[in-house]
Amino acid sequence: MPLIPTLDLLHGAVAARTGVAAFNVIHLETAEALVAAAEETHRPVILQISQNCADYHGGLDPIARGTLALAADSSAHVAVHLDHAEDAELTRRAIDLGFGSVMFDGSTLPYDANVAATVRVVEYAHANDVSVEAELGEIGGKDGAHAPGVRTDPAEARRFVTETGVDALAVAVGSSHAMTERTAQLDLDLIGSLRHAVAVPLVLHGSSGVADETIESAISSGITKVNVSTHLNRFFTDAIRAFLRANPEVVDSRRYVREGRAAVAKEAARLMTLFDVAAGAASGTETAQR
Numbered sequence: 001m002p003l004i005p006t007l008d009l010l011h012g013a014v015a016a017r018t019g020v021a022a023f024n025v026i027h028l029e030t031a032e033a034l035v036a037a038a039e040e041t042h043r044p045v046i047l048q049i050s051q052n053c054a055d056y057h058g059g060l061d062p063i064a065r066g067t068l069a070l071a072a073d074s075s076a077h078v079a080v081h082l083d084h085a086e087d088a089e090l091t092r093r094a095i096d097l098g099f100g101s102v103m104f105d106g107s108t109l110p111y112d113a114n115v116a117a118t119v120r121v122v123e124y125a126h127a128n129d130v131s132v133e134a135e136l137g138e139i140g141g142k143d144g145a146h147a148p149g150v151r152t153d154p155a156e157a158r159r160f161v162t163e164t165g166v167d168a169l170a171v172a173v174g175s176s177h178a179m180t181e182r183t184a185q186l187d188l189d190l191i192g193s194l195r196h197a198v199a200v201p202l203v204l205h206g207s208s209g210v211a212d213e214t215i216e217s218a219i220s221s222g223i224t225k226v227n228v229s230t231h232l233n234r235f236f237t238d239a240i241r242a243f244l245r246a247n248p249e250v251v252d253s254r255r256y257v258r259e260g261r262a263a264v265a266k267e268a269a270r271l272m273t274l275f276d277v278a279a280g281a282a283s284g285t286e287t288a289q290r
Contacts, residue, residue, distance in 0.1 A: 001072070001074060001075055001076070001077070001078075002072065003068070003071050003072055003078065003079065003080060003098065003100055004044065004077045004078060004079045004100065005079065005100045005101075005129070005131065006046055006079040006080075006081050006100040006101035006131055007100075007101065007131040007167055007168075008079075009044045009046060009077065009079050010131075010167075010168060010201040010224055010225060011201070012044070013201070013224050013225075013276075014201055014224055017220075018219065018275065018276050018277060019215070019219040019223060019224060019225070019226045019275035019276065020044055020045075020046060020224060020225055020226070020275065020276070021043070021044075021045050021046065021226060021228070021268070021271055021272045021275050021276075022045075022046035022048050022081065022083075022203075022225050022226060022227045022228070023045060023046070023047065023048065023227075023228050023229070023232060023268055023271075024048045024049075024050060024053070024083060024227070024228070024229035024232075025047050025048060025049050025053060025063065025067050026053060026056075026229075026233065026236075027057075027063070028063070028066050028067075028070075029236075029257055029260065029261045029264075030232070030236070030261075030264060031047055031066065031067045031070050031071075032070060032261055033236075033261045033262070033264035033265040033268060034047055034264070034265070034268050035047075035070050035071065035074045035076065035078060036265045037264075037265045037266075037268035037269040037272060038074065038076035038077070038078060038272065039074060039075055039076045040265070040269050041269045041272050041273055041276075042076070043076075043077075043272040043273065043276045044076065044077040044078070044079070044272075044276075045076065045077075045078055045079075045268075045272060046078075046079045046080075046081050046101075046225070047067055047070075047071060047078060047079070047080050047081065048080075048081045048082075048083040048227065048229075049063055049064055049067060049080070049081070049082060049083060049094075050082075050083040050084045050085075050229075051082075051083075051084055051085045051086060051087060051090055052084070053083075054090065060082075060090060060093050060094060060097070061093075061097070064080075064094065064097050064099070065097070067080055068080055068097065068098055068099075079100040079101065080098075080099050080100055081099060081100060081101045081102065081103065081133075082094035082099050082101070082102040082103060083103050083227070084103055084105045085102060085103060085104055085105060086104075086105050086106070088104065088117060088120060088121055091104055091121050091124070091125070091132075092124055095124060095125055095128050095130045096128075099130065100130065100131070101125075101130060101131040101132065101133060101167070101168075102121065102125060102130060102131075102132055102133070103132070103133040103134065103135070103170070104117065104118055104121040104132060104133075104134055105134070105135050105170075106118055106134065106135070107135040107136060111156075111160075114134075114136075114160075115160065115163050115164055118132070118134045118164040118166060119163070119164050119165070121134075122164055122165045122166060126165070131167035131168065132165075132166050132167055132168075133166065133167065133168040133169070133170060133203055133225075134160070134164060134166040134168075134169060134170065135169070135170040135205075136152050136156065136157055136160050136169060136170070136171065136172075150172040151172050151173065151174075151187065151190060152171040152172045152173065152190070152194060154190075154193045154194050154196075154197035154198075155197065157169060157171065157194055157197050157198050158197045158198055161198045161199070161200055166200060167200055167201075168200050168201045168202070168203055168224075168225060169194075169198055169200055169201075169202055169203065170202075170203040170204075170205050171191070171194050171202050171203065171204070173186050173187045173190050173191050173194070173204070173218075174186040174187050186204075186210060186214055186217070186218050188217055188218065188221045189221075191218055191221040191222045191223055192221045192222055194222065195221065195222025196222075201224035201225060202222055202223050202224055202225070203223070203224070203225040203226075203227065204218055204223045204225070204226050204227060205227045206227070207226050207227055207228045207231075208228050208229060208230035208231035208232075209230075212274055215274065215275070216274070219275065226271075226275050228271060231267075232264050232267060232268060235260075235263040235264050235266075235267045236260035236261070236263060236264050237260065238263070239259040239260045239262070239263035240256045240257065240259055240260045242259070243255070243256045243259040244256055
């Protein structure tokens, strides 16, 4: 199936009042697992390649080409997205390679500099029918928008979306990157305020640290795109550790990496199902109004 534009998946989720899974690719085995999960569940998925991932692989092209090929060959609805790019040139390369969306992260810049840089990315992306996600939290905060305690201001969010023309907005509402325990407390009232303040889909980063029931509430309150990386990485690593403890004589890496891939596919399938039905299955006035 041809690659699906990321914005189509986001708008579909908004219309259905559900969330869409956005999972980070670390290596080819991750991408294989995520595509397999989407095919098994018949649910959409956004495969995300971060700037850090591109650096690990010595550049964007190798991991991007493999991921794009897997997505294009899949029977599932799969989009490919560039995640957390602080380098505007990297967003251009992703667009030229055929990504359906890019995220430009200028959240540590002063507000005016963030707007100016984001506008340049948006202009190039929109000229190539590619959507743009951006991030707004504590402008100038040294740890960016997802440091503990940082929150996105709804009025500033409305102004930022209007001035930049971005298609999706990553917001700071209580989650934090790289959490290994699911203990983050989200500001659900703030999510609702942000949903009403801007006309573009909202993105929750750092969802690995958020419990299932809190993610369900966040989707009901207005989150559309749910990003997960560390949580799935842990399943991958734990499966490999368990296999090697039980089979210390194994030296063929394919045998233990296969275990990690299978573990990621299983958990990704569970999360895809959770996100896709969360808001639709919820009750309450806000869900009915959204």
